[in-house]
Amino acid sequence: MLTGFMEGLLCCLASKSTNVVVPVETSEPADGYEFVEVKPGRVLRVRHIIPERSVVEEPTGQGGIISCKRKITVYRNGQLFIENLGDRASAELKHCQNGETEQNSTVEVELTDCANSSPPVGVPEARSDSVTAGKVEASDAGAAGEPPASGQTDQSQQPRKRRRKPKRTVVIDCERKISACKETHPDVAVFFIHGVGGSLDIWGSQLDYFSKLGYEVIAPDLAGHGESSAPQIAAAYTFYALAEDMRLIFKRYARRRNILIGHSYGVSFCTFLAHEYPKQIHKMVMINGGGPTALEPSLCSIFNLPTCVLHCLSPLLAWSFLKAGFAQQGAKEKQLLKENNAFNVSSFVLRAMMSGQYWPEGDEVYHAEVTVPTLLVHGMHDKFVPVEEDQRMAEILLMAFLKVLEDGSHMVMMECPEAVNTLLHEFLLWEPTTPPLPKKESKTRPETARAQTDNTKAPSEARPATARQTSSNEDEEEKPDSKAKK
DSSP states (O other): HHHHHHHHHHHHHHHSSSSOOOOOOOSSSSTTEHHHHHHHHEEEEEEEEEOOOOSOOOOOOOEEEEEEEEEEEEESSSEEEEOOOOOOHHHHHHHHSSSSOOOSSSSSEEOTOOOOOSSOOOOOOOOOHHHHHHHHHHHHHOOOOSSOOOOHHHHHHHHHHHTOEEEEEEEEEEEEEEEEOOOTTTEEEEEEEOOOEEEOGGGHHHHHHHHHOOEEEEEETTSSTTOOOOOOOOOOOHHHHHHHHHHHHHHHOOOEEEEEEETTHHHHHHHHHHHHHHTTEEEEEEOOOSSSBBBBOOOOOOOGOOHHHHHHHHHHHHHHHHHHHHHHSSSSHHHHHHHHHTTTTOOHHHHHHHOOOHHHHHHHHHHTOOOEEEEEEETTTTSSSOOHHHHHHHHHSSSEEEEETTTTEEEETHSSHHHHHHHHHHHOOOOOOOOHHHHHEEEEEEEEHHHHHHHHHHHHHTTTHHHHHHHHHHHHHHHHHHHHHH
């Protein structure tokens, strides 16, 4: 603690930040590491492993085809209304999102007025059209406890129209083919993106596991983290600057089918890439990423203190991160932090990263537009991100799976590497089944009806004269009626 205080005092006197990370002076790949210059003077360390594949096989299965037709309406009072459209909506897609199968044209998500009350958070449940439509009408009518009388309907119609006037409407109509991603597929690349204070070393267990299976893995160090360059400009650590770095890294290493895996703050960059490149992103994994809210730095935060003060408090911050990021605080967890180079960034970078988390576009509508199948992994003992936020994310996303690990916390991939690796591998191999089209059933009904009429014609052939007479009499009686209808 005293050493940290003295270093902070020297930092204030020298007017510069200590513990600046500088990349190794080489650009050649060494032990799977590469140094990529995304901008002049901005170099990122990337671990890129291309395994040797003994057997190469192409995807043989047709995969599951998911037709996405959604209508997202945002009202002026803050309500978000999502409706599934289309006749070919997959029953499995419905099951993945709401937990139960439901009919088409069903309202999926509804938000209450942000100014009056907080949105209800919980495990998503199947809702019918009549129930959710009633909720929307009740919220629009106000706090009335009883339905209005017949004489009051005309007076209440006009304010309802004003409140229900949509502020923004988004219609999504696309079709995705989702197939399994095996390690022998040469067109698959898996990206790992860490969060604030981390490095690519926190993915050590995952990188070794999937590279040994035969997957091509890519894990970059964010600017100022690990062994990437650390510019002494606060603008270099805004969300848009870091997102542009991840965009360039993605374009450099992307294959035909790409899988994004992000942790904490890195989940926002994965969502950004999935929104920008929906056809190239095959699947996505969010580990303790939080809810689908727009990013905005907090004005009352400890990270708004001067850099030298944060440097003096760095031992306390490291202890707080250890206590909040791990379910247990022992010698094993401390060794994991030290070996995986986690929370080992300069005070200037930490302050700039926290104050640069400004992303107003990343709201719930932005996340609702993402059509990539997503796996959400949450550690039950996470003190940074509550489980309700991940549950809300599962409600907003089109097709999401939420898995909660009881023994994990915020750094769940370091605490429970085997469980996380198993979940990720199963998700990569997951392939939805395409249900039969409802049109086929409608075609079989006329055939059965014809068969029944053919069978009934056999006994009527014994008396054709009477049958013709009755049919002619019925035609004569129905002719005036048919002319009147026409």
